[in-house]
Structure formats: structure tokens, C-alpha cells
Amino acid sequence: MLKQFQTLAVQTMNSSHSSDPNPEHDMRVHSSEQPFVPADKQRRWLVEYSMPIGYAVLFILLSFTVENFFSTTNIIGLMLSVAQIGMVACTMMLCLASRDFDLSVGSTIAFAGVLGAIILEQTHSVALTVIGGLLAGALIGAGNGVLIAYLRVNALIATLATMLMVRGLAFIVSHGQAVGIANEDFISFGDTRLLGLPLPILVTAACFVVFGVLLNHTVFGRNTLAIGGNPEAARLAGVKVERLRVWIFLLQGLITAMAGLILASRITSGQPNAAQGFELDVISACVLGGVSLQGGKARIFGVLIGVLIMGTLENVMNLMDVDAFYQYLMRGLILLIAVLLDQLKTTAHRI
Amino acid sequence: MLKQFQTLAVQTMNSSHSSDPNPEHDMRVHSSEQPFVPADKQRRWLVEYSMPIGYAVLFILLSFTVENFFSTTNIIGLMLSVAQIGMVACTMMLCLASRDFDLSVGSTIAFAGVLGAIILEQTHSVALTVIGGLLAGALIGAGNGVLIAYLRVNALIATLATMLMVRGLAFIVSHGQAVGIANEDFISFGDTRLLGLPLPILVTAACFVVFGVLLNHTVFGRNTLAIGGNPEAARLAGVKVERLRVWIFLLQGLITAMAGLILASRITSGQPNAAQGFELDVISACVLGGVSLQGGKARIFGVLIGVLIMGTLENVMNLMDVDAFYQYLMRGLILLIAVLLDQLKTTAHRI
């Protein structure tokens, strides 16, 4: 039906730009009558890119003022320190964008690491280890998704429950002990370098690219934003809301498990009490990057900046030998300043 | 002034579509046509009170099956164990009802305790201690409120920032060490009994009464729900949204500081790393009690039940000597079961 809309659309495109006598032409009320003044365009651009620009300025400033900051070793160290947060932030972004919430990621990291280490110990097969770890993560994620999407359990409570249960499992399977990893192939993953960059950093970068494309250029991403913005409207528009939510959580579990395996390889053991409080770090990075907790809004670039800000903060404080107690204070303060600056921008935008 | 409308309306109906001789009939398009059958009323009642009923059933069950559960000592111990969570849950309920969020309560508890202990050490005055502690809490709360309401910082980030800063302050003022309390008057507050009940329990009970009345019978409470349900609508109706939000946070800070002082008196010291993770417990109790994270929905009775469920859970597991690792698993599982049951009810209600 109405197939001519497509053709019509093309015709309109062509005709309206030539000077045709088509009476419909005058009806185009929009662009012609409300021109954007250049100043306004510039401001919008500035507003749009204020976060990356802000971070760039900060980075340059720090490079000049903080000793040892701008060195290959340090920058690589910085990136390594946020590699896990970065990976998981990619999927957490999707999760938050769809108006959900996931507190279970920290436990999943620990569990995947412990499980991987145990499988490796038993089978000596890297392939089985990776498959086993990822599968466990995907299952945990899918479980969260089913609870939340189909059984309609509140996301906070559901993932808090899985957080507890998965942590418990991590302790139980490992008897509370770190599980050592001796397999060189597996360990080498954590410190092999490609093009001068350690693999974990490259994996994180790949995550940002993949999930950036997923968010912006696929139905999956667009529908994720839609169900976050207005679930009822999305459902009526034919989005399979429940299924999509399960997929989002499944992906989250998968990527988190990958992060857990990478962490295990880096620290050459599966630690059942690893990554406690990790979930708040990840969520903060996302929110700092402009992802809305009310759903419907997400920018991969923002998340990247959010993650980098978190990492840089920690890095610089340690470089500057800030006292542990004052580090709390500073972290809070800087977090505040970052969002306040960001806030100024949106306020400017709004009025 | 408009009294004649009823009759006017009736006239219109008659004149324009004259076939009906019964004037009243036409106008009452709704209620008369959707009568509540008694069965429905009963079901609604059941649905309404399913949580307390469920808890009562659980309680009786446990009394018969778990040794030592139903004894004065144990019940008092149980209530004492949730006294702090209970107090803070009252104000957290308001906070969540207004669509906000507060992660800083754990740190505030610690800070108020440490500060109180220091003041006591210096001045030996209980009055100054209490005033100082409460003032600090109120200030922290008000600070959160101003950040969130006036500077429009995201509540998660803002309170995460204060959580870090206040924790830092607690470490800084105490040099990271617990501050001992030797003052008998202050300490005795924690274990004095009135009518057989320790004071902290009575204070918590008072909080539930006061905040129950506040929520349900005052303009403050109703406006809180209004700004949570639809802030824009509340503002357009003349509610001073910003001021109200600051007040809510201020109250939250105040009550939290009180909880911190009471805790300090119970454990005879101000501990800078006390109450870590406390915020999640409190929020969980609220959500378990049916408070919506999307704002606009709150029930004091539900919160009470939520708090009791959390406490009973812990208590029973310890009575039954459940292994620490399995406690994680059980806590998660039971949390899930609790919300799932609650969920069944709302689904039944909806369909």
C-alpha cells in the first residue's frame, strides 16, 4: 500500500529544490522562514562538543602542569586502568538508555574471572575457558533481562538480587579463595601489545566502535532509545520491547564477562572479591557522559569522555601524591565540577 | 456562582437528544456503568494489604519453624538491627517519592558519628554533640538539595559526589581512626530501655509515625508526591518545587545524622568507615516496600514492611547459621521472591 510515498518522496525532494510552480512549495513553512543565524549555529556546535573540548583542554593543561602525566607509559597506564570500566560502560549505556539499571556487573566480573580460572585449571583449554566465561555472563545477563522484562521486577531490585547471588556463587565455586592461572597463552592476552597498545585497550576501543555503530546506525540501537524514551509508544509502534530488553541485558552480561576474563588474565588469577563497587563507577561514567537515567538519551562519545574523566582523575591524583583521605574529597569535588559545567551548557541550551 | 450548571447540563442533554426521559441518566456516563462488584472490592483489599499479610504469614511461619526466632530477645534484637535503616528509610521514601535519589546517607551516618564523637571528646557536652551532629547532617542534606534542585545536577552524580566528599571528611577529621566515646550519658542512650524497648527502636517507631503523617496528611507530603509524579504540573500549580526539594534533602540529612549519632552511641565510637553500602540497603527497603524509583508513589506502611523483611532475612539466616557464602545467595533469592510476589499482585491488579 501507499508505495508511492517512497517515489513521491523522491519526487518532492527533486522538485522542491528546483524552482517549480508546484503550489505545495509555498507551504514549506520551515527552514526558509526561520533561518539559523550563524552565531546560533556556532553556539550549538560548541554546546554539542563542549564535553570533548573540555576534556581536551583539561588534558593539555594537565600535560603541562603535572609531571609525568604526558608520557606514553602513563597514558597507556591510564587507559589500562579504565579498560574494564570502558567495556562495560558501552553496554551499560544501552541499559540506561532503555531506562534500565544494572547493579550486577561487578559480581559478574568476579564470577566470570573465577569461573574462567577454574575451567582453565581443569581443562587447560583457553577456548573452553573463554566460552565458559562468556556463556556464564550471557546467562546472568539474560536472567536479569527475563526478570525485568517479562516478570516485570524492578530493575534495581532484580539486579541487586543477582549482584548478591552471583557474588555468592563466585565465593562458593572458589571456596572464597583466589584461583590461580598458570596458562601462559591466557596470561599473555593481558600484556601482549599490538601497535604499541596492550590488547585490553584495543578491545575497549573496539567496544566503543561496535557499540557506537550499534547505537546510532542500527534498529537495535534506535529501538533501545525508543523503549527508554517511551516504552508504551515503542510497544505500540511495533517494537518487541520485552525481547529487546532481554537482548540488552544479555549483551551486558556477555561484555561484562569478557571484561572479567581480561581482568583475570591481567592479574593472573580469578579473584572472587574483585570489582566490588564497580557498578557505581560504570554508571557514574555513563551519567557523566550525558546518558540520562530517565532513559531515551545516550551518546557513545559522551560515555568515552565520562570514562576518561574518571580515569584521568584517579591517575592525576596518584601522580600528584594526593593523600588517600583527600582523594575522596577531590574525587567528589571534581565529579561535581564536571557535571556542573555540563549542566551550565544544557541550561544555556534550554533558555 | 455556578450552581445552576447541573441543571443546565441536564437541560442540554434533554433538549439536544430528547429521547431519554431520565435526565440524570445521560450525564453519568461513568461510575454507574462501572460498578465495583464486591468480589472486586475484596480483591482490591487483598491486593492493597498483600504485603503486610504476606509478612505476617512469613512471621508466623518462622516463629514455628526457626528455633529461638519468636522470643523477646530475638525480636528486640531484630528491630534493633534495622533501627538505623528504618529511620533513614522514612526520609529516603520522601526523597524517592519526589523522583530523587540519595547515595550519600551512608557517609553522612559515618561523618555525623565521627563528628559527634570528636565534639564529645573535646567538650564533654552531650547537647553540643547532638546539635553539632544534626547541624552537620542538615547542612549536607541542604547542600545536596541545592545542587539538585537549583543547580540541576543529576541526583545520582550529586549525591555520589557528596558521598565521596563526606566520607573523605569523616576520614580527614578522624585521621582515619575510630574516635572512642567514653561519656556514659551519651552511651547509655543506645541501651536505655523504655517500656521494655531500647530507645533506638522507639525513635525509629516515632519516625515512622511522624513521616507517615507527613506523607499522607500534610501539604508537604502531597506536594512531594506531586513533584515526583509530574514536576512540571506541580510547578504550574504553584508548588515551589525547588524549595520543597531542598527541604526534603535537608530532612534526610537531619534524620541520617540522628541515625549516625545513635549508631555511635550504640557502638561507643565514631567510625569513619561505618555504614558503607548502607545507601543501597535503605533504597532496597524502600523499593521493596513499593516506593517507585520513577517518583510519585510511596507508602509508609510498605516501607516499614520492606525494612522488616530486610531485617528478618538477615536475622533468620544468622539464627539458622547459614554459611556466609550462601547468605549472599539466599539474600538475593529472597529479595527476588519478595518482589516477584509483590509483582504478581500488581500484575493481577493491572490486567
Add this chain to the structure above:
Amino acid sequence: MTAYLQFDQVSKHFSGVRALAGVSFDAHAGTVHGLLGENGAGKSTLLKILGGQYRPDGGRLLVNSVPCQFNSAADAIRAGIAVIHQELQYVPELTVTENILMGRFPARFGLIDRNKARRMVLQRLSEIGVDLDPDARLSHLSIAQRQMVEICKAVMQNAQIIAFDEPTSSLSYTESEILFRLVRELRSTGHTLIYISHRLEELYSLCDACTIFRDGRKIVTHPVMAQVPRETLIHDMVGRELSDIYGYRPRPLGAQRLQVRGLRGKNDPTGCNFSVRGAEIVGFFGLVGAGRSELMRLLYGADRRLAGSVLLDGVPVPANSPPAAIEAGILLCPEDRKEQGILAQASVAENINISCRRHDLRVGFFLRRNKEAARADFFIDRLRIKTPNRDQEIRFLSGGNQQKVILARWLAESTMKVLILDEPTRGIDVGAKNEIYRIIQEVAEQGCCVIVVSSELPEVLGIADRVLVMRNKEISGVLDRSEATETAVLNLALAA
């Protein structure tokens, strides 16, 4: 006589959009002043300035010859101004009483006097002639009932100036009548009333004076509206002539395509039966709560089906799943654009493409940006959606333009067999209505079944081949186009 309310050179810009450009006019006490204009002409913006929600960039506002500057809605309320906004502003989880008295509860020492509050509201509701349970939560009411609550809320502010922004767009016949009585009563007691609507009939019957807007500018103020011919008004509003806005063209009807048998949901006592032929446009009329929207949602699978079946071309349509209904070729444009329609933070293009993009994806997964852009531009053009560009967030569009975007979402579907439009022209200007009716006919001409649910009687009569009337969750009658007169339809809608 000086005017009670004066607008003097009021202007307002939003980033990149000029919503109002130096608008001046006067409204007098004891009159109803109508505001007319295309979607996006700036009418609501003016009322938001009046209500203290926006501050004007330039110009001023005088009440009783005193210049006023409002910094908040509270200021405007204090100055005796009540505004009923186009986008309803209620709190879903609170009761009727609480919503109506929000911001002004009767209280002693902060303690609410519940009984007094309830009594006050009940009394006012019955004075106005609205039968509503004061303890019902708003989330349990239909939109029309919510709208009546909003009206009652404004009236209870005891304001001198009351402004209505398209109050009838979600009311059906009975409530509209009640509202008209109320407006006339308020006029007779000396209030200054501003009234926005896209329905010319009601403007003619209510308004004393009127002002016409176009593109943020005032075109003209007519001190006596009754003397201005309809054609002149339309021309001033849309900048062109429109003779017959329905443009009904009879067409040959096809075989029966859609059959609904005993369809029953939670609230229905009995099931509904009806069928629609190919190429047929069926209009559904009924009073508020007659159950039209509910029936359509059942048909579409948006609500739980308790009994009955839906057959399309003889094939059963799966229950309880909108995606399955869409797959089968059934589409529903919902009635509540704010709750069920718009993705507020997404762009206009995104809102248009969300559903139909599944037909032209690359590798089944990736979007085709230029195709989507072309489609968005096509509809922006054809429905004359007023937006700076297709990337504008939809929440910044005027109400009517949002409605057009949501309609475009469904009109863009290329595989539809049954198109259900629930209150499609709610808040839409005459020019665009005309365009929408033309598209509806086009769709029907291609053999689709079209169902139009509407509370605007002339619209139902104007475009439908057949009118189904609902009353008390049942279909109370079926009228062919030739039999469907205003009286006949209303009799079926109201009769016992």
C-alpha cells in the same frame, strides 16, 4: 473601555525558532477572545507567557492596565490568571481531589483537611456538571476525564483571566457541551476568557472577538467574530482557500476484509462484533468512555483479549501483541500522543521512521539514513509540519505538529491492510486536516480498511462511508453515510 488583558509587542524566540514576533491585542472583561492559527503559529507559546511559564524576549503584558512580569507560574496564579494547557499537566498517581487542589490545599498548620477538600471538589464538580469520583486516581481515568479535571482545577483558582488551550481536543460531545456552558457562565460573570481551538464551529458559537496568528505574527483581530465569514478566517489562517475540507469521494467498496467477532477485554460486559470491507472508511463515534479506544487497543493487541477473534482476509490475527498485529498489516495510531505516541527526546525524523523503517533496512540491521531522511522530509512537507529541520527533538514542536508527526509514522507504512486512527486530527489545524482527509481517502482507495475513531461529529460524518456508534462498551448502532445525520448518531450515542 480599556481592555482587562493587553498583550503589547510580545515576542519569543527559541534557539533558531521565532515563535512570536511582536504580537499585540486586547481582551476585554466579560468576553471570550478566540485565538486561531495554523499549528505552530504561536498560540500556546502566548498562553505559556501569560501563565508565567515562559518569559517573553520582548514586549509586555498588562492586566487591568498594570504591566506584569511573571517569573513563575505561581506569580501568574497570584495575579489572577489560570491557564488550561494544551498538554495536560496532571499527576497520574494522585487523586482527582489532590490534582484539583494541588498548590492550594485547605490546611491547618500544614495538616490537610481531607474532608473539606473532598467536599469542596465534589461540590464544584457537581456545579460544573461533571460526574467524577473525587478519590479516583488520574491514571485510572480516560483522557477526557483528565481534561475535565484540568478544567475544574483552573476554575477553582478563582482567577479573573482564564485561558483555554484547545480544551475540546480530547473531549467528546457531552463534556464539550458542559464546557461550553461553563465558558458562557464565566463570561456572564465578568471573567476575561481566552479560547484556543481548531474547531471553527465551536469558535463561532463561543467567541465574541478573535485574533488570528500566522508564523508568530498577528494577522488580524476581529472585534466581532460573528460577522467574519468562515472563508476569510480560513484564508487568514492558512494563507489559501479551502472549500470542502473533507473532500469526500465515493469509491467502490471491496469484499469484507476485517471481521471482529465477540472481541472482549477486561472492562467489557459483552463482546463486540463488526466487520469492515476493503476500501471502506468506517467512523466510530461515541461519548466519553464509550469504549472505542479500548476496542481498538484490543483489536491491535495492545490490551489483553479475554475472548473473541479478529480475522483479516479470513486469517486470524494473533492476540496480545502489537508487533504481530503490525506484521499482519493492522496499524493503530493511538489517541494519547503524549503517553502513547511521541518519543519526546527523539528527533522528528526518528519519530516518523521508528516503525516503518523495518521495510528498508540494509542487511536487515543497519539503517538507511538517506532513505529515512527523504521520508521524513516528504511528510514534513506534505503535512506541513512546522519544524526547523527533521533533526529537531519532537518535544519542541507545537502540539498539533507533534500530532502530525505521529500520524506520519503510520501513514508512512507501506504494508498496511487495516489502518486505525484514534482521534487522528486532535489539535490539528484546518489546512492540515484537509491534507489528512485526502491521505485517508488515498489509503482507502488502495483497498485498505480504514477505521477512524473521533469525537468530532462533523468529522465522522464528513469522511466515513459508514458510522458505528458505541455506547457503554457496546456497538449501539450502525449507520450508512446516507442515514448518518447528527441527530441519528447522537441518539444512538445517548439513548438508553
Add this chain to the structure above:
Amino acid sequence: AEPQKPGEPIKIGFLVKQAEEPWFQDEWRFAEQAAREKGFTLIKIGTPNGEKMMAAIDNLAAQKAQGFVICAPDVKLGVAIERAAMRNSLKVMAVDDQLIDASGKPVTSIPYMGISGGDIGRQVGQGLISAMKERGWQPSEVGALRMAFDQLPTARERTMGAAEVLKAAGVPSANIIDASQGKSDTESAFNAANIAFTKQAHFKHWLVFGMNDEAVLGAVRAAESHGLKSDSLIGIGIGGSKTAQNEFAKPMITGFYGTVLISPKRHGYETALNMYKWIVDNQQPVAVTLTAGTLMTRVNQAAVRAANGL
């Protein structure tokens, strides 16, 4: 205290601050052994903070226990524990960490068996110094990395104890570098150490110490990514946990040189037994029993573990 009435079952609580820590799992295991031998019931509860600890003591009273052994979440909780025990007429004994009162003096009414954080730290320091001397490194040329987690008082005591010994042995104060861990896990240690190694690239030889094995492990991994292998780094942890054993089990020698093993057997088994005797025979335990740690390395691990009954 009145002697135990015959016929009533004996129940003894064993409360520890961090149930997830392997150390406490071991301690519990050995306490269970005592329970089996003597036929009493052991009630194990994890009490991560003061609030939970108070609840746990009330809980013990509800279960009609007669006494409990505790490693408190904070040593300043001494008075609170004393009062709670008295209120519920429970006997109490401290293990691992000695309880103190508001003025910082040990709570004498509560018998104690355990280690001194400072002493264990000093033992680590001595281990580092002797290993350093063996390799012929000059004290003035080594960097000494203190993995700091000063939020935790015992962690501070331990690392400060080690630092003290290093200074006394001639390591300049300026060479003692702090790396602050945000959390007490391996990854945080890794990140903190990474920065320190970046900043202090001029040191060719390193000594590493921290509050536990996990902290030192994180630093060792970070060192490796800076090219600092076992020949240029000596790390000694505390605990002798599985984390350390895993390192020793690796075919290649790593920078994780050793760990100071403390005996969970003595702490778990003996305290439980002492409590039992106190309840049954009214035989009050000695006020203070200090246990020492043993330096365990790749070489002597089997012998040390066997000697500790592990």
C-alpha cells in the same frame, strides 16, 4: 560469672569482620574442628561493620549462646562489645586484633589471642632487607613501594611497621613511595602501583610490601608491565593465602618473593577451645597471647605450611 548449668547445650559464637577473606574461612574451619572434638555448637557470623556486629551479638543471645570469640571490624569497638556481652551475659574473647577503649588502652576484661599489626609488618620489613642483602642491592638505591590502604587502621599499622624497619636498615625516607589503593583488591593495587612505577622510573630495584597478598600481587603484575621482573623486584605479602600459593606454583619465578604466614589454626582452634574451657570449667583464658608469623617463600612453603597444620 556463674558456672555452666549441666544439660544445656553449649553454643559458642565466632564473629569475624570479613567472612569473605580466606583467612577467616580458615580460622572458622579450625574452630569447627575444636567444636567437633568437644561437642559444642559453633555459630559463625560475618560482621563487616559495627552495626552488623551489634546485631550479631544480640542474635547470639537469642540463640542462648554462652560466649563468643570475635575479630571486630574495628578495634575501637572494644567498649561496645564489652557492654553488649555484659548485657547479654556472654563471655567474650578477642582474636587477631586486640580491642581497645576510647582512650586507646587495651580492654583488659577481654582476653586476646592474635598478632600485632606492627610486628607482622616489621617481620615483612626484615624479610625484605635480608632478601635485598642477599642480592647485594644498596639500600640507598632501591625504591620501596608501600601499597597504602590507610582507610583501614590495621593495614596502616602493618605497612608502617615494615617501612620502619626499612628506614632503620638504611633505606632513605625519600625512597619509600606510597601507592594509594582505592579499594583493597588486586586491580586497584595494580593501577596504583602502575602510576608509582611510571613516576619513579629511575629506580632499578624495588622492594614491595602491602597489607595483604593481594596488594603485593597487584604491584608485582604492574611491575612486570614496566619490565621489572623477579630479578629486580622483591615483594613480600602478608597472610599466606591462596593468592600467594598460586604465585609459588607458577613454573617461572615471579617478583612475588614471599609472604608472612600467620597461623589460622592457632587462632581458630585455640580460641574456640579456650572459650569452651572458660564456659565449662570456668577457666579464664590468659589475658594476652601473641602469635608470630613465619616468612614463607617459594622454597620453604611446603615445610612452613605443614608446620602450621595446613
